[in-house]
Amino acid sequence: MMSKLEENKTYKMNFGPQHPAAHGVLRLVLDMHGEVVKHTDAHIGLLHRGAEKLIEAKTYTQAIPYFDRLDYVAPMNQENAFALAVEKLLGIEAPKRAQYIRVLFAELGRILSHILNITTFALDVGAITPLLWGFEQREVGMEFYERVSGARLHANYIRPGGVHVDMPKGLAKDMYKFADETLPKFIDDLEGLLTDNRIFKQRSVGIGIVSKEKAIEFGFTGPMLRASGVAWDLRKSQPYDAYTDMEFDVPIGTTGDCYARYLVRVEEMLESCKIMKQAINKMPKGDVMVDDHKIAPPNRKDIKTSMEAMITHFKLYSEGYHVPAGETYSVVESPKGEFGVYLVADGSNKPYRCHIRAPGFAHLQALDYMSRDHMLSDLVAILGSLDVVFGEIDR
Amino acid sequence: MNELMGYIAKEQKDAVISNEITFDELVFTVKLNKLHGFIEFLKTDEKCLFSQLVLISGVDYPERKERFDVVYNLLSMKHNQRIRVKVLTKEEVNSISDLYLAAAWYEREAFDMYGIKFKGNKDLRRILTDYDFEGYPLRKDFPLVGFEEIHYSEEKRKIVKTKINLPKEYREFDFMSPWKGNLK
Numbered sequence: 001m002m003s004k005l006e007e008n009k010t011y012k013m014n015f016g017p018q019h020p021a022a023h024g025v026l027r028l029v030l031d032m033h034g035e036v037v038k039h040t041d042a043h044i045g046l047l048h049r050g051a052e053k054l055i056e057a058k059t060y061t062q063a064i065p066y067f068d069r070l071d072y073v074a075p076m077n078q079e080n081a082f083a084l085a086v087e088k089l090l091g092i093e094a095p096k097r098a099q100y101i102r103v104l105f106a107e108l109g110r111i112l113s114h115i116l117n118i119t120t121f122a123l124d125v126g127a128i129t130p131l132l133w134g135f136e137q138r139e140v141g142m143e144f145y146e147r148v149s150g151a152r153l154h155a156n157y158i159r160p161g162g163v164h165v166d167m168p169k170g171l172a173k174d175m176y177k178f179a180d181e182t183l184p185k186f187i188d189d190l191e192g193l194l195t196d197n198r199i200f201k202q203r204s205v206g207i208g209i210v211s212k213e214k215a216i217e218f219g220f221t222g223p224m225l226r227a228s229g230v231a232w233d234l235r236k237s238q239p240y241d242a243y244t245d246m247e248f249d250v251p252i253g254t255t256g257d258c259y260a261r262y263l264v265r266v267e268e269m270l271e272s273c274k275i276m277k278q279a280i281n282k283m284p285k286g287d288v289m290v291d292d293h294k295i296a297p298p299n300r301k302d303i304k305t306s307m308e309a310m311i312t313h314f315k316l317y318s319e320g321y322h323v324p325a326g327e328t329y330s331v332v333e334s335p336k337g338e339f340g341v342y343l344v345a346d347g348s349n350k351p352y353r354c355h356i357r358a359p360g361f362a363h364l365q366a367l368d369y370m371s372r373d374h375m376l377s378d379l380v381a382i383l384g385s386l387d388v389v390f391g392e393i394d395r
Numbered sequence: 396m397n398e399l400m401g402y403i404a405k406e407q408k409d410a411v412i413s414n415e416i417t418f419d420e421l422v423f424t425v426k427l428n429k430l431h432g433f434i435e436f437l438k439t440d441e442k443c444l445f446s447q448l449v450l451i452s453g454v455d456y457p458e459r460k461e462r463f464d465v466v467y468n469l470l471s472m473k474h475n476q477r478i479r480v481k482v483l484t485k486e487e488v489n490s491i492s493d494l495y496l497a498a499a500w501y502e503r504e505a506f507d508m509y510g511i512k513f514k515g516n517k518d519l520r521r522i523l524t525d526y527d528f529e530g531y532p533l534r535k536d537f538p539l540v541g542f543e544e545i546h547y548s549e550e551k552r553k554i555v556k557t558k559i560n561l562p563k564e565y566r567e568f569d570f571m572s573p574w575k576g577n578l579k
Binding site: 045057088214230232238329344357364 | 475
């Protein structure tokens with residue numbers, strides 16, 4: 001029993017930037033009343049690398065790797081947003097085959113990101129095994145990234161105009177097998193470990209509840225929003241690339257707590273498997289990059305024989321292509337939510353302003369509201385279910 | 396989209412400076428002092444219902460008198476519509492954090508990066524830069540490499556800031572062709 005004097009005093013505690021449960025570099029200054037959190041002040045910016053300023057100093061092709069490094073668990077989704085923005089300003093459209101490849105890799109990225117989020121969330125609440133099983137599957141996914149682009153993580157593959165090179169032979173078959181057999185079996189095992197687990201449910205049901213209205217107010221998007229009951233998915237409402245051709249369902253939660261978010265993400269992984277299989281089956285043959293050599297580099301064989309191709313290649317990789325003046329805001333449904341790029345071009349070869357809208361930024365803002373009157377360990381669970389990646393929040 | 400544009404332009408004709416549809420996106424430029432009322436209208440009016448604030452950005456045009464552009468991107472889930480609202484300002488804008496809870500951190504970021512002050516934002520402090528950082532990084536007159544560099548000093552046993560000293564100059568490549576490019 002606390003005396004009257006001590007009733008309203010809170011104790012400031014630091015949940016430091018170096019913490020196994022802080023999911024990156026996050027500093028939280030907590031006002032605690034015993035074990036209960038009264039107020040959270042998030043100090044972000046510890047991973048601020050000045051990406052937006054640097055992008056303003058680089059050409060459009062040189063700027064693409066910055067997008068890889070934003071949400072570094074599912075890199076190709078971010079490149080997709082930038083590619084869509086630049087294509088809008090240039091007035092071109094990626095060829096059909098490139099669109100299907102983009103959808104395929106976007107869904108693979110979604111699976112990779114959800115695996116990471118669910119297994120690290122489970123780790124934060126105490127389950128160690130899902131992490132080890134899940135990362136084995138992520139290795140398979142990253143092997144696909146490597147086969148198509150050369151790099152396991154930062155692919156630099158999706159470019160304005162399409163994708164860089166075509167998929168190598170045999171990759172589509174392996175990816176089909178992954179989406180058809182390997183991954184659903186893994187999700188089955190994962191659900192067997194977590195979904196009906198008494199401890200997991202006690203740690204996540206009823207924690208961090210966000211109502212529908214509050215979720216919209218706070219700017220939630222993606223699985224966070226859908227777990228609170230709002231039926232909104234950009235792949236269905238504002239489709240881009242080849243999503244109009246894909247048949248899939250969008251899981252919606254009802255309760256808006258951490259458990260609902262976990263379930264929504266698991267179901268989304270299964271839906272992503274469906275979309276991957278459809279994308280592989282329906283993929284048309286053709287070019288993967290737009291034909292216009294003012295934007296897309298010419299074939300390497302041509303460079304060795306044709307003078308024009310060599311000059312175009314040189315000009316493209318040194319000066320870069322000029323994007324006519326204009327501004328646009330392009331969004332994609334990234335695994336974390338709505339990832340957008342607000343691009344202002346001024347007619348030169350460098351972007352004038354490129355503002356990156358990271359879904360985690362809006363979600364982290366709501367941490368204070370969500371963790372009020374919860375205990376410290378619940379704060380850890382909420383942070384895990386928020387799916388924050390500091391690469392995109394801090395840029 | 397055209398009807399919606401016409402409707403908003405008519406209802407709020409004393410606030411709107413210009414409006415257009417570019418690349419299938421609705422863009423409104425609004426007077427600085429009427430911003431709050433305009434956004435409140437967008438949030439509450441039946442035909443608009445822009446319930447979600449998506450992004451607040453700043454853009455710097457140093458050669459203009461009102462050098463900053465503050466851009467608000469809003470989303471209406473009910474009508475599946477996006478809208479962009481721009482205001483031109485020299486340094487101050489009214490905050491919309493009382494209308495949208497999500498605005499708080501976005502305004503802090505615009506303040507941190509550009510120095511645009513948001514009147515009415517109860518917690519306007521830096522968010523992305525270091526704790527005692529001086530200057531506004533994304534302004535066009537702030538150099539890419541900044542003004543200071545930090546290193547750990549063995550004698551003082553702490554991190555010290557010194558004026559930036561890059562021994563190798565930043566290589567600025569000017570690839571524009573001489574008959575087309577920036578001839579200054």
